[in-house]
Amino acid sequence: MDAPTAFSSGAPMRHLNTLGLGIRTTPDKGRGVYATSPLARGTLIEVSPVLLFTPQEWEEHGRHTVLDHYTFIWRIPGQPKPSMALALGLGSMFNHSSRPNVSFNRNIAAQTIEYTTTRDIAPEEELCISYGDSARLWFPVVDDADRRSESDQGEWGGLDGVEIGGVPDEEPDRFAEETMWEVGNTDEIMPAPELPFQRIKSLEELEEEETDAIKTMNVWVVDVDDPRMISSMLRFLKENALDTPELNHLRRVRKVNNHAILLLSTGPPPPLPGSLPAPYLYAVPRLAAKDQDDLQRKNLVWPVEPIMRTQEERRWTRAEVAWVVRGLKRAISVAREAGLRGEVPVGTYVCNAPGEEEIEAVGVDTRLSANHPLRHSVMAAVRGIADIRVVISPSASTSVSTRISAEGSPASSAPVSRSGTPSLTASKKNGADYLLTSLTLFTTHEPCIMCSMALVHSRVKDVFYVQGMPGTGGCGGAEGRGCGVVGKGVNHRFGVWRWTGEGLRVPDVSPGTDA
Known part of the structure; x- marks a missing residue:
């Protein structure tokens, strides 16, 4: 059940789909999905609805049936244990490959799975997904790369056929x-x-x-005289992806007398909104505080978040x-x-x-x-x-998972x-x-x-x-x-x-x- 292969045997099964895909049977892999015409990279193959099993239903019944080989983990936010999902339609027909040519995206909210090609696919080529770590699969992996002659090492010197899970167990207890x-x-x-x-x-x-010296780095800051602008400026920082990890240990605002200094970025900031003055460089602590005493010392340089450096x-x-x-x-x-x-x-x-x-x-x-x-x-x-x-695919951004x-x-x-x-x-x-x-x-x-x-x-x-x-x-x-x-x-x-x-x-x- 591995590696895209050409048709080898078996009469095609009749299946209605917009891309004219065929379902064929081969001796080594059983039924699989095949292209009958060229498919471009990024082609949406199918949006399959899923049938969900609760954790209890799956534990008591589902996993003891043949469905155990066809389901997907379906983790719902707030649910301590994952449900299991059976994809309807072509979703349950894709075979496994260590070099898949189809990706799949779960949409938890819509209870669907979207299947999309990851590269151009030729006619007569099987469409495959990855079932996961081959070391944990329940069937022997079949890989076209294993049937190549030694002289035909492929475009990448034979490494395009590597099956990660097939490592000889030289040290059983390692x-x-x-x-x-x-x-x-x-x-x-x-x-x-x-x-x-x-x-x-x-x-x-x-x-x-x-x-015991405080290490500093230069960052860009701007003076903000009107406190009502602080909220809008914090939104501006997020919208422009300026809330970067290297600044996580620092507070964004430092109050000095009757105005505030707003921390912008480590690099030159984009044009600022409103009538703000020009930004300038300011030295701030480079590292998070390692303890309470260190926190107090660094707060004199620039306000530091009350989190210790406890990686x-x-x-x-x-x-x-x-x-x-x-x-x-x-x-x-x-x-x-x-x-x-x-x-x-x-x-x-x-x-x-x-x-x-x-x-x-x-x-x-x-x-x-x-x-x-x-x-x-x-x-x-x-x-x-x-x-x-x-x-x-663009639709993945709307998916919950x-x-x-x-x-x-x-x-x-x-x-x-x-x-x-x-x-x-x-x-x-x-x-x-x-x-x-x-x-x-x-x-x-x-x-x-x-x-x-x-x-x-x-x-x-x-x-x-x-x-x-x-x-x-x-x-x-x-x-x-x-x-x-x-x-x-x-x-x-x-x-x-x-x-x-x-x-x-x-x-x-x-x-x-x-x-």
Whole structure:
């Protein structure tokens, strides 16, 4: 049940649809949906209504029937457990592919699923979606790439056929950590000493702790004499995507005598409304307060939000730790598969947090097959997210929940699936055109300086890695003591976390490799 294939056998089933799609049967995959004429990228295939099963109905009845193989997770905001949805029409006929050519978007409010092509599709080609992580599928994966001759490696040196879940289990117990974290109360807050990962502090944080001096940065501000303009100006900041993460620890307004100073942005602001004076640069604290004493000191420079700099003491539930383990496991699977195909065994997986709108991609290092030194897995994953965002249909912005799949790019493999609530729409508004806003990146080896700066510019939320890279890593390894790419001189900061637990082993790479 994998990979788009040409018709191989079986009489066509009669089915009425506007695109003349056919339903055919093949010996290896059973029934599937096929194109009978060329379909352009972005074509809306169908809007399928869904039949919903409550959590109780599904647990007691539905999951014990053949329907268990055809339903989608349907997470309704405010409902503690997800429902299950059976797509009616063509929605239940799409087979799985590790390289899907159709994405699907859930619309919770309308109780429909929209299916859209992610690339141009030729006649006689099967239309496939991704069912998710192949390691968790209940059937053997069939992939056309496995039937290629060795001389026909495809456009991307054979990596377009990578099946992420097909990694030989050389170490059966290497992911026992995941099971451990999924046992017990999943909402339990785990004590910091028991976490299997730790945050890498920025060089700036370390320097501030050592010297006790307040680090500052220049931002653009404007004087506002009329207090009635404050509300409209705050709306102006949001409408122009100026409420960026690097300013989250600062209050927007500072009162001085009889007027206010409004914080605008880190970069030159757009033209201001009304009769406001010209903006000017102002030094403000670069970092959040680390404790109450630090808060009082920084408030003398500029009002700081009463939140402490507690990323290292961030509260993690048992379920969230298990999610991190799964993300790193996914990256390791990508890396091992790449290594088996003769590539540098570095893998990357990008997704958003559980309970948020789905957008996911993986990146494969192809510097060897592409004969290009910059084809790193992190760059591939960013490219994969870019490709996904291009094919998102306009209707997705009105959906309460969306799942997105993507066609592989020259350095990326197919995404996997989860379910959740909206964030992509908000990310578009607040993050403008930044690719990784609100997303988390998992990678096997510490990203090099080039990839780390790409993550800064992409506005990634958090980065997790397993293996540090002394001398070449951009998230602490090159500096040897702290992360240098999220400090002075950059306009975005992301959390950097290194795996310190047991059970996760990554493939070896040569010392000095830029990962």
